[in-house]
Amino acid sequence: MNMNVPNIDLPRVVVIGCGFAGLKLIQKIDSRYYQVVLIDKNNYHTFQPLMYQVATSGLEPDSIVYPIRKVFKGKQHFHFRMAEVEAVDRVQKEVLTNIGKIQYDHLVVATGAVTNFFGLSNIEKYGYTMKSLVESLDLRSIILQNFEKALNTSDLKEREKYMNFVIVGAGATGIELAGTLAELKRYILPKDYPDLDIRQMQIHLVEAADRVLPAMSENASAKSHKFLKKLGINIWLNTFVKDYDGCTAHTSKGDFETETLVWTAGVVGAPIANLEDRLNKGNRLICNEFNQVIDQEDIFAIGDVSAIEQEGEGRGHAMLASVAGQQGAQLGKNFNALAKGKDMKPFVYNDRGTMATIGRNRAVVDLPFYEFSGILAWFIWMFLHLMLLVGFRNRLVVFVNWCWSYLKYDQGLRLIIRKVERQEDQVEA
């Protein structure tokens, strides 16, 4: 069955995935020269950098996502289809999906990344992740359910399990989550749970490298280490998680009793099927400097799923929203250039800096020639993230929420909207 998309007299670009890369690409591509068909399994674009605030009751899920149809409202020769991609047929030049197949002239894979469990299947089974909106919502419910459960036992050993949180990976996501949890502990939970001794709540941040934020500058690491300590977070460097059975996390530094292990320790590319011969070790599609998959002129890859060969290494750029956005925009311009008979331009990453935040008033910023931290960094972090959100309504709602939390020391949204059960519980039920 063919997908129900009109055939017109323009070359067709099929784009898979509407993250930062896909979004920017489609915004740039000129409808006079191409028909664009976008496929995504969701009908919204997700602003991943704020996902941890959904998980910690700070923001509504609806504020950090934006309907795809609305982003591209009025765009000519553009068609969005909500579908799951099954594979690509490179010979027939077709993408196969659960709602039918579609022919392409140019295919752009912008499918992003998924969590890398490094083969630890128990962690995949019992741990929690934050790579999608649904996962973040589940984590929010889990965190709150744990406090309800802690309340209902007088066995201190059992309580410990519910009130210990182990976060694996001290990258930006890990420290942001740890920081927000620490603030829940300080400002919110003692008011919500007067019957619980909240001092029992422990947040453990486990990192395999010898410093937190290993991808940022030494200065940013040192500062954020200090900030995290101040918030009462237990930091375990040079520490590996070996196994986790849903109750006990076994690490190279000892065991932690916990019901909640959040895994933010790594990602790998999430390419579509039938491109296995073009992948590097990180499961990313190896591309030339035009984001063209090697030896595959009609297929492009952008964002986390792509790895531009740098000096023959094939390691690719850092998996960051800013890289993805720039690659998408560049490829859009390159498509337009091709249509006009001009040459494509190679992708060059313009590093405008990286940043991370650790609770209220504290953030670290690495600019190419300057590093700083503290309250100014924090305000810049907030301002930039507000501006990067798609849609004025979202910005306004997020802004209202942030002002509220800041002034009242209170997150508004401590709601268990879905009950989440572990896999083995579900089987029993």
Added chain:
Amino acid sequence: MNMNVPNIDLPRVVVIGCGFAGLKLIQKIDSRYYQVVLIDKNNYHTFQPLMYQVATSGLEPDSIVYPIRKVFKGKQHFHFRMAEVEAVDRVQKEVLTNIGKIQYDHLVVATGAVTNFFGLSNIEKYGYTMKSLVESLDLRSIILQNFEKALNTSDLKEREKYMNFVIVGAGATGIELAGTLAELKRYILPKDYPDLDIRQMQIHLVEAADRVLPAMSENASAKSHKFLKKLGINIWLNTFVKDYDGCTAHTSKGDFETETLVWTAGVVGAPIANLEDRLNKGNRLICNEFNQVIDQEDIFAIGDVSAIEQEGEGRGHAMLASVAGQQGAQLGKNFNALAKGKDMKPFVYNDRGTMATIGRNRAVVDLPFYEFSGILAWFIWMFLHLMLLVGFRNRLVVFVNWCWSYLKYDQGLRLIIRKVERQEDQVEA
């Protein structure tokens, strides 16, 4: 196992359910005289009158609910436990729940109402309802998924199924839902789905009585009938739904092809188990004028689940938020009076009027001595509903959303966050 609640030297009031009735009761009850234990299956209070806006992408779910722990923050001798009530043991004076049992001195049943399918089991299986936040969220996803499906077929007959909406019951919920759907059709969907002929979308409102809004004045019925017609809604009065197989709704006036039948045609009380001998025909607990369950001095019922015997009829007051709130407040005062050795006062409903809204700029209001409709009624409806929401943050966020939709003719939240499958699909999967 006993629930983990401290035993103190005060009579214990156990309240089941935190709707309008339970909420008002606990706000009024004096902590110097009673220990209060509140049990609810959710950790939030839901503002039911705005649920239909969640179902139609107008509001975030988080904006119309409020964390219970936050409502009663700082209240002395108050304990909230998130649990499912299984039954009451009237001899032992205990409530049995999934997290243990708890003794009561006074029990207050404030468990509200559930959908009444009048024995039509196929409608229960295939139809959609809006009695809880989760159901409303599911309905939101279903409505949007249908348009995605309609897009993916070129078979006009099949499309019809996805684009026909049948709403059964023309009470406030039914007409509010129909009105909002009609506005989605007029303002939003043509922009979102340029590939679809939105004129194909049909909204059918089916009502067994001989007028819409049968519980309101004749004037309000006539006005809202006119408003609904103007919005292009097909109204079927004196019409009964007989059966529905997930594709075709069979009614006394003929068949409708539809994937989406929303049932808002009736509710019954939702009492707890072991009180069956105290129920009236509507499954509500028959009470005296003090909301005391008949022949059961230590058990009270308030809100939708209670029916105060009026002239021996046992029919009870209308199932309205305003009745529930007033009964809760009165019972709270009565408990305080009892503690001071004073007499309880009988409940007298103070009817401040009823209202319903039908899309932008249109509402009907019945005051005890005056009826009116139109844009002023609509602004009053909005103002009152904003003020009735619990929590300033919620009011602000809802206000922002409403202004946004009003000025831009655009609902912000057309997001399919959960994929909902019908029951039989799930079995296949």
